[in-house]
Protein backbone atom coordinates (compact mmCIF):
# COMPACT_ATOMS: atom_id res chain seq x y z
CA UNK A 1 0.00 0.00 0.00
CA UNK A 2 1.25 3.40 -0.59
CA UNK A 3 1.52 6.10 1.95
CA UNK A 4 0.96 9.02 -0.17
CA UNK A 5 -1.57 10.14 -2.58
CA UNK A 6 0.11 11.66 -5.47
CA UNK A 7 -2.69 13.36 -7.22
CA UNK A 8 -1.71 13.89 -10.78
CA UNK A 9 -0.11 17.21 -11.28
CA UNK A 10 -1.64 18.09 -14.53
CA UNK A 11 -4.86 19.89 -15.11
CA UNK A 12 -5.31 20.66 -11.48
CA UNK A 13 -6.52 24.06 -12.39
CA UNK A 14 -7.27 25.90 -9.23
CA UNK A 15 -5.89 23.37 -6.87
CA UNK A 16 -2.17 22.98 -6.51
CA UNK A 17 -0.92 19.45 -6.70
CA UNK A 18 -0.08 18.03 -3.36
CA UNK A 19 1.42 14.90 -2.05
CA UNK A 20 -1.12 14.45 0.58
CA UNK A 21 -0.17 12.03 3.30
CA UNK A 22 -2.45 9.16 3.90
CA UNK A 23 -3.71 10.03 7.27
CA UNK A 24 -3.95 6.93 9.02
CA UNK A 25 -2.35 3.82 7.97
CA UNK A 26 0.22 2.41 10.23
CA UNK A 27 1.99 -0.65 9.13
CA UNK A 28 1.91 0.36 5.57
CA UNK A 29 4.67 0.44 3.14
CA UNK A 30 7.57 2.35 4.05
CA UNK A 31 8.08 5.88 4.80
CA UNK A 32 5.24 6.29 7.21
CA UNK A 33 6.24 9.82 7.08
CA UNK A 34 3.14 10.98 8.58
CA UNK A 35 0.05 10.46 10.09
CA UNK A 36 0.02 7.38 12.04
CA UNK A 37 -2.10 9.46 14.20
CA UNK A 38 -5.00 10.65 12.30
CA UNK A 39 -8.18 10.92 14.15
CA UNK A 40 -10.21 8.80 11.88
CA UNK A 41 -9.49 5.69 9.96
CA UNK A 42 -10.36 6.93 6.56
CA UNK A 43 -12.35 10.02 6.45
CA UNK A 44 -12.67 11.58 9.78
CA UNK A 45 -15.01 14.27 10.45
CA UNK A 46 -16.12 15.76 13.50
CA UNK A 47 -19.00 17.22 15.01
CA UNK A 48 -21.10 18.56 17.68
CA UNK A 49 -21.81 17.08 20.95
CA UNK A 50 -25.40 16.15 21.23
CA UNK A 51 -26.48 15.88 24.77
CA UNK A 52 -27.66 12.35 24.80
CA UNK A 53 -24.39 10.68 25.45
CA UNK A 54 -25.02 10.15 29.07
CA UNK A 55 -23.63 11.79 32.09
CA UNK A 56 -19.98 11.76 31.35
CA UNK A 57 -17.93 13.45 33.96
CA UNK A 58 -14.34 12.41 33.79
CA UNK A 59 -12.36 12.86 36.91
CA UNK A 60 -10.34 15.99 37.08
CA UNK A 61 -12.16 17.89 34.42
CA UNK A 62 -14.30 20.41 36.18
CA UNK A 63 -16.31 22.45 33.80
CA UNK A 64 -16.53 25.55 35.88
CA UNK A 65 -14.35 28.59 36.00
CA UNK A 66 -10.73 28.57 37.00
CA UNK A 67 -7.89 26.83 35.29
CA UNK A 68 -7.99 23.07 35.44
CA UNK A 69 -4.73 21.73 36.85
CA UNK A 70 -2.41 19.81 34.53
CA UNK A 71 -2.70 16.06 34.45
CA UNK A 72 -0.30 14.21 36.67
CA UNK A 73 1.96 11.56 35.19
CA UNK A 74 -0.12 8.99 36.99
CA UNK A 75 -3.29 10.24 35.36
CA UNK A 76 -1.67 10.17 31.95
CA UNK A 77 -0.50 6.61 32.56
CA UNK A 78 -4.01 5.62 33.48
CA UNK A 79 -5.32 7.07 30.22
CA UNK A 80 -2.92 5.02 28.15
CA UNK A 81 -4.31 1.74 26.87
CA UNK A 82 -2.98 -1.11 28.98
CA UNK A 83 -1.71 -3.03 25.92
CA UNK A 84 0.08 -0.09 24.32
CA UNK A 85 3.43 -0.35 26.08
CA UNK A 86 3.65 -4.17 25.86
CA UNK A 87 2.83 -4.11 22.16
CA UNK A 88 5.24 -1.28 21.54
CA UNK A 89 7.95 -3.19 23.39
CA UNK A 90 7.39 -6.23 21.19
CA UNK A 91 7.60 -4.03 18.11
CA UNK A 92 10.81 -2.37 19.25
CA UNK A 93 12.45 -5.70 20.05
CA UNK A 94 11.41 -7.05 16.67
CA UNK A 95 12.69 -3.91 14.99
CA UNK A 96 16.06 -4.19 16.69
CA UNK A 97 16.31 -7.86 15.81
CA UNK A 98 15.53 -7.20 12.16
CA UNK A 99 18.11 -4.44 11.90
CA UNK A 100 20.73 -6.40 13.81
CA UNK A 101 20.16 -9.56 11.84
CA UNK A 102 20.17 -7.76 8.51
CA UNK A 103 23.33 -5.88 9.41
CA UNK A 104 25.21 -8.84 10.75
CA UNK A 105 24.24 -11.19 7.97
CA UNK A 106 25.09 -8.58 5.37
CA UNK A 107 28.47 -7.89 6.87
CA UNK A 108 29.21 -11.60 7.08
CA UNK A 109 28.01 -12.07 3.53
CA UNK A 110 30.14 -9.17 2.38
CA UNK A 111 33.24 -10.83 3.75
CA UNK A 112 31.92 -14.21 2.71
CA UNK A 113 32.20 -15.69 6.18
CA UNK A 114 29.83 -17.09 8.77
CA UNK A 115 26.71 -19.19 8.52
CA UNK A 116 24.63 -16.65 6.63
CA UNK A 117 26.91 -15.97 3.76
CA UNK A 118 26.33 -16.09 0.09
CA UNK A 119 23.05 -17.20 -1.30
CA UNK A 120 21.58 -18.55 1.93
CA UNK A 121 22.20 -15.28 3.75
CA UNK A 122 20.74 -13.29 0.92
CA UNK A 123 17.68 -15.52 0.90
CA UNK A 124 17.10 -14.97 4.58
CA UNK A 125 17.44 -11.26 4.04
CA UNK A 126 14.94 -11.53 1.28
CA UNK A 127 12.47 -13.10 3.64
CA UNK A 128 12.90 -10.27 6.09
CA UNK A 129 13.23 -7.29 3.89
CA UNK A 130 11.77 -8.43 0.63
CA UNK A 131 15.00 -7.87 -1.19
CA UNK A 132 15.99 -9.79 -4.24
CA UNK A 133 18.16 -12.71 -3.25
CA UNK A 134 20.98 -11.81 -5.49
CA UNK A 135 24.64 -12.10 -4.84
CA UNK A 136 24.97 -8.47 -3.80
CA UNK A 137 21.80 -8.37 -1.72
CA UNK A 138 23.82 -7.41 1.33
CA UNK A 139 24.71 -4.13 -0.32
CA UNK A 140 21.08 -3.40 -1.03
CA UNK A 141 20.25 -4.12 2.58
CA UNK A 142 22.83 -1.67 3.84
CA UNK A 143 21.52 0.93 1.43
CA UNK A 144 17.97 0.34 2.65
CA UNK A 145 18.91 0.45 6.32
CA UNK A 146 20.56 3.80 5.81
CA UNK A 147 18.36 5.10 3.04
CA UNK A 148 14.96 4.50 4.53
CA UNK A 149 15.42 6.77 7.56
CA UNK A 150 16.78 9.46 5.25
CA UNK A 151 13.82 9.01 2.93
CA UNK A 152 11.47 9.20 5.89
CA UNK A 153 13.08 12.44 7.06
CA UNK A 154 12.93 13.90 3.57
CA UNK A 155 9.25 13.02 3.35
CA UNK A 156 8.23 14.50 6.67
CA UNK A 157 9.96 17.77 5.84
CA UNK A 158 8.27 17.83 2.49
CA UNK A 159 4.90 17.38 4.16
CA UNK A 160 5.74 20.09 6.61
CA UNK A 161 6.50 22.42 3.74
CA UNK A 162 3.24 21.46 2.07
CA UNK A 163 1.12 22.20 5.11
CA UNK A 164 2.84 25.46 5.84
CA UNK A 165 2.42 26.49 2.22
CA UNK A 166 -1.25 25.56 1.96
CA UNK A 167 -2.65 26.26 5.41
CA UNK A 168 -3.91 28.91 7.73
CA UNK A 169 -2.23 28.69 11.07
CA UNK A 170 -4.51 28.94 14.07
CA UNK A 171 -3.34 31.89 16.12
CA UNK A 172 -4.61 34.52 18.55
CA UNK A 173 -6.10 36.30 15.53
CA UNK A 174 -7.22 33.40 13.41
CA UNK A 175 -9.83 31.36 15.26
CA UNK A 176 -8.70 32.68 18.64
CA UNK A 177 -11.06 30.49 20.66
CA UNK A 178 -9.47 27.43 19.09
CA UNK A 179 -6.03 28.82 19.76
CA UNK A 180 -6.94 29.25 23.40
CA UNK A 181 -8.00 25.62 23.56
CA UNK A 182 -4.68 24.51 22.09
CA UNK A 183 -2.78 26.62 24.60
CA UNK A 184 -4.87 25.33 27.47
CA UNK A 185 -4.48 21.69 26.44
CA UNK A 186 -0.75 22.10 26.02
CA UNK A 187 -0.59 23.38 29.57
CA UNK A 188 -2.80 20.62 30.93
CA UNK A 189 -0.79 17.99 29.12
CA UNK A 190 2.44 19.41 30.49
CA UNK A 191 3.84 20.14 27.05
CA UNK A 192 6.85 22.41 26.88
CA UNK A 193 5.79 23.91 23.58
CA UNK A 194 2.38 24.72 22.25
CA UNK A 195 2.16 22.77 19.01
CA UNK A 196 1.31 24.68 15.89
CA UNK A 197 -2.08 23.87 14.46
CA UNK A 198 -2.71 24.28 10.75
CA UNK A 199 -6.04 24.42 9.04
CA UNK A 200 -6.22 23.31 5.45
CA UNK A 201 -8.67 21.83 3.02
CA UNK A 202 -8.11 18.57 1.22
CA UNK A 203 -10.93 18.26 -1.22
CA UNK A 204 -13.60 17.27 1.21
CA UNK A 205 -11.62 14.78 3.22
CA UNK A 206 -12.70 14.70 6.83
CA UNK A 207 -9.77 14.21 9.08
CA UNK A 208 -7.21 15.60 11.45
CA UNK A 209 -3.79 14.34 12.38
CA UNK A 210 -0.67 15.08 14.29
CA UNK A 211 2.69 14.64 12.72
CA UNK A 212 6.29 15.65 13.10
CA UNK A 213 9.58 16.82 11.85
CA UNK A 214 12.74 16.45 13.88
CA UNK A 215 12.10 17.59 17.45
CA UNK A 216 8.86 19.30 16.60
CA UNK A 217 5.28 18.19 16.21
CA UNK A 218 2.27 19.88 14.76
CA UNK A 219 -1.39 19.27 14.17
CA UNK A 220 -3.28 19.56 10.92
CA UNK A 221 -7.04 20.02 10.90
CA UNK A 222 -8.79 19.55 7.62
CA UNK A 223 -11.36 22.20 6.88
CA UNK A 224 -14.31 19.97 6.23
CA UNK A 225 -13.92 18.52 9.63
CA UNK A 226 -13.77 21.95 11.11
CA UNK A 227 -16.12 24.19 9.26
CA UNK A 228 -19.43 22.49 9.83
CA UNK A 229 -18.89 22.09 13.55
CA UNK A 230 -17.54 25.61 13.82
CA UNK A 231 -19.91 27.49 11.59
CA UNK A 232 -23.12 25.52 11.39
CA UNK A 233 -23.34 23.81 14.73
CA UNK A 234 -21.15 26.05 16.86
CA UNK A 235 -19.92 22.84 18.30
CA UNK A 236 -16.64 23.66 19.96
CA UNK A 237 -16.71 20.52 22.06
CA UNK A 238 -16.27 18.25 19.09
CA UNK A 239 -13.48 20.39 17.69
CA UNK A 240 -11.89 20.31 21.11
CA UNK A 241 -12.15 16.55 21.21
CA UNK A 242 -10.38 16.22 17.88
CA UNK A 243 -7.67 18.63 18.93
CA UNK A 244 -7.33 16.89 22.27
CA UNK A 245 -6.97 13.53 20.53
CA UNK A 246 -4.24 14.82 18.23
CA UNK A 247 -2.38 16.61 20.98
CA UNK A 248 -2.53 13.39 23.00
CA UNK A 249 -0.63 11.65 20.19
CA UNK A 250 2.04 14.29 20.63
CA UNK A 251 2.06 14.11 24.42
CA UNK A 252 2.18 10.32 24.44
CA UNK A 253 5.07 10.56 21.99
CA UNK A 254 3.46 8.69 19.14
CA UNK A 255 4.12 11.47 16.68
CA UNK A 256 7.88 11.67 16.77
CA UNK A 257 10.62 10.68 14.40
CA UNK A 258 12.29 8.53 17.03
CA UNK A 259 9.07 6.65 17.76
CA UNK A 260 8.51 5.91 14.11
CA UNK A 261 12.11 4.85 13.67
CA UNK A 262 11.89 2.55 16.66
CA UNK A 263 9.18 0.47 15.00
CA UNK A 264 10.02 1.11 11.38
CA UNK A 265 10.69 -2.44 10.29
CA UNK A 266 8.28 -3.91 12.82
CA UNK A 267 5.48 -2.37 10.80
CA UNK A 268 5.81 -5.49 8.69
CA UNK A 269 4.36 -7.48 11.55
CA UNK A 270 0.82 -8.02 10.33
CA UNK A 271 -1.33 -8.27 13.44
CA UNK A 272 0.73 -6.62 16.13
CA UNK A 273 1.35 -3.42 14.18
CA UNK A 274 -2.34 -2.72 13.75
CA UNK A 275 -3.09 -3.75 17.32
CA UNK A 276 -0.57 -1.22 18.56
CA UNK A 277 -2.13 1.41 16.35
CA UNK A 278 -5.57 0.66 17.74
CA UNK A 279 -4.20 0.83 21.28
CA UNK A 280 -2.73 4.25 20.52
CA UNK A 281 -6.12 5.45 19.29
CA UNK A 282 -7.85 4.23 22.43
CA UNK A 283 -5.21 5.99 24.52
CA UNK A 284 -5.71 9.29 22.74
CA UNK A 285 -9.51 9.06 22.82
CA UNK A 286 -9.28 8.63 26.57
CA UNK A 287 -6.98 11.62 26.97
CA UNK A 288 -9.29 13.72 24.80
CA UNK A 289 -12.28 12.68 26.89
CA UNK A 290 -10.62 13.91 30.01
CA UNK A 291 -9.41 17.11 28.40
CA UNK A 292 -12.82 18.05 27.08
CA UNK A 293 -14.97 16.54 29.79
CA UNK A 294 -17.30 15.06 27.20
CA UNK A 295 -17.86 11.53 26.04
CA UNK A 296 -16.54 12.19 22.54
CA UNK A 297 -19.30 10.15 20.96
CA UNK A 298 -20.57 12.92 18.72
CA UNK A 299 -17.33 13.43 16.81
CA UNK A 300 -17.28 9.67 16.31
CA UNK A 301 -20.79 9.73 14.93
CA UNK A 302 -19.69 12.37 12.49
CA UNK A 303 -17.07 9.95 11.26
CA UNK A 304 -19.79 7.39 10.73
CA UNK A 305 -22.52 9.39 9.04
CA UNK A 306 -20.84 12.61 8.05
CA UNK A 307 -20.59 16.17 9.20
CA UNK A 308 -24.25 17.11 8.78
CA UNK A 309 -26.19 14.02 9.70
CA UNK A 310 -24.49 13.19 12.95
CA UNK A 311 -26.76 15.69 14.61
CA UNK A 312 -29.72 13.58 13.65
CA UNK A 313 -28.44 10.29 15.01
CA UNK A 314 -30.24 8.77 17.95
CA UNK A 315 -27.29 7.95 20.15
CA UNK A 316 -29.08 5.42 22.32
CA UNK A 317 -30.24 3.49 19.32
CA UNK A 318 -26.80 3.58 17.78
CA UNK A 319 -25.21 2.33 20.96
CA UNK A 320 -27.69 -0.51 21.04
CA UNK A 321 -26.67 -1.32 17.48
CA UNK A 322 -23.01 -1.28 18.51
CA UNK A 323 -23.56 -4.35 20.67
CA UNK A 324 -24.90 -6.23 17.69
CA UNK A 325 -21.83 -5.68 15.55
CA UNK A 326 -19.89 -8.85 16.25
CA UNK A 327 -19.01 -12.17 14.73
CA UNK A 328 -16.08 -13.74 12.97
CA UNK A 329 -15.85 -11.33 10.04
CA UNK A 330 -16.25 -8.32 12.27
CA UNK A 331 -13.37 -9.72 14.30
CA UNK A 332 -11.25 -10.08 11.17
CA UNK A 333 -12.16 -6.62 9.94
CA UNK A 334 -11.19 -5.10 13.27
CA UNK A 335 -7.99 -7.15 13.32
CA UNK A 336 -6.88 -5.58 10.06
CA UNK A 337 -7.83 -2.03 11.00
CA UNK A 338 -5.50 0.70 12.15
CA UNK A 339 -8.28 2.22 14.24
CA UNK A 340 -10.72 0.33 16.42
CA UNK A 341 -13.95 -0.29 14.57
CA UNK A 342 -16.43 2.34 15.56
CA UNK A 343 -18.70 0.19 17.75
CA UNK A 344 -15.72 -0.80 19.89
CA UNK A 345 -14.40 2.74 19.94
CA UNK A 346 -17.73 4.09 21.07
CA UNK A 347 -18.19 1.40 23.67
CA UNK A 348 -14.78 2.32 25.09
CA UNK A 349 -15.81 5.97 25.17
CA UNK A 350 -19.03 5.11 26.95
CA UNK A 351 -17.13 3.34 29.70
CA UNK A 352 -15.10 6.55 30.20
CA UNK A 353 -12.29 4.62 31.92
CA UNK A 354 -10.13 1.56 31.37
CA UNK A 355 -8.91 0.17 28.07
CA UNK A 356 -10.91 -0.48 24.95
CA UNK A 357 -11.17 -3.90 23.39
CA UNK A 358 -8.39 -4.52 20.90
CA UNK A 359 -9.48 -7.84 19.46
CA UNK A 360 -12.85 -9.17 20.60
Ligand SMILES: [Zn+2]
Pocket residue numbers: 036037038039040245249280281284
Ligand atom coordinates in the same frame (compact mmCIF):
# COMPACT_ATOMS: atom_id res chain seq x y z
ZN1 LIG B 1 -5.44 9.13 16.43
